[in-house]
Amino acid sequence: MRLTSVLAWIGRHATLLVALIGRSAEFIWSIGAAIGDVRTWVPLTAVQVRRIGIDSIPVAVFIALFTGIVLALQSSYTFTGIVPLYFVGVLVGKSIMLELGPVLTGLVLAGRVGANIAAEIGTMRVTEQIDALEMMAWNPVSYLVVPRVAAGILAFPIIVALALVAGIGAGWLTSISLLDLSTQEFVRGLRMFYAPFDLSYPLIKAASFGAIVAAVGALHGYHTKGGAAGVGRAATHAVVMSCMLILVFDALWAVILL
């Protein structure tokens, strides 16, 4: 009896997974098909860049500031007496640029932006506003989804670039004010293993995270069913799926690009 229950559970979830993959593939296809409708989505993208990008800067910078502070203090604690202290600059710079800047920002924005997109489009779905768009011969994907995905791709690298500056700046300020480290030593560490790719790598990751967060939020919003509870579920699923995909793509980029 227990075995059949387990098998039934596996079967149910496998079916749901296959349905989700199918729905996602169809959705990505519809986004691709809607890109040609530039007259619809281009004018709407600027508004979304402001909503997704500019409005997200404070929270991203806040996270980066404290990450920089903690990284400087923890690396100093780890290196004491063994590794020269200017390696604090190496660790703060490399960690923030290659990993923590884009990934932490991506995860935070998955919550802020992904949930927002899923809830907004989900509400439009359950209140028939998406049907109303279709009745006016608008393509809802061109009107609602493509501007948000484009804004995610454009805005996330800008937000991450600011987060990198804030994180490294906070690490530097912490080093010169709380540690026995001068600005010259910190910068020496920062430049020691620096390669120009260290700057393009997080921006590539950020653009992909922006696309993931916006597309996953839109996917779950677009297929919302069941009123307010359905909108809540869509937002939750969007955040969870975005976070998982960000971590998967983070590993994927490391394998491909490093």
Added chain:
Amino acid sequence: MIRLTSVSKGFGALSVLRRLDLAVPSGQTLAVIGRSGTGKSVLLKCVAGLLDADAGSVRVGEDDVGEADARTLRRIRSRMGYVFQFAALFDSMTIGENVEAPLRREGVPSADARRRADEVLDRVGLADTRNSLPAELSGGMRKRAGIARAVVSEPEYLLYDEPTTGLDPVTTAVIDDLMLDLKQDLGATSIMVTHDIRSALRVADRVALLHEGRLHTEGTPREIRDSDDPLVRAFVEGKSELWPEESGPGR
């Protein structure tokens, strides 16, 4: 003319429309009545191409909605106005922008779109709400704004989904008058799905009773009013004891 031939539509195991045949001659209004869950709104969505029928054909004028490609569907919809049950106004736009939206989509210049939207808003008694957001209006006002948006481009076909449900009797009468005026002025071919038998008998040229996804009966408002059919009597008189117990909705 709108014609549904042997249309079936289901969702999973639930069969909603079952080989439904309906026809609305040009310029006439058909009211589709029936209990909740009998597939009235699904019927409208099949006519508009928002849902695909599982079987059968839906023809709007010369076009078969089920066979239409995206371009044809856009053309069909551009001749159609849809009044949604809860108005479906865009939250982020003002009432004026909502009413202008179909015209903007058609490429009507801003000044003309604004003028025509103002005329229609004035006609539905919402001239003062142009700059209000949908959330700031009452249910009846939102319905009227929804009607204004649906008729601003003077469509050949009008689909009303529960236009008076949930409204007080006075507002219901206002909406009924509005639909009658629009029928006279636009000469649109219309389908109105409703629970509101009074509204149906007043506005429609013909009334169809949908039961368990099928057309149970159809006739003029007078024929429906005078019918001896127990289901029709139950609906007209609003008496649940006349409704056969074994034939509840959605079964």
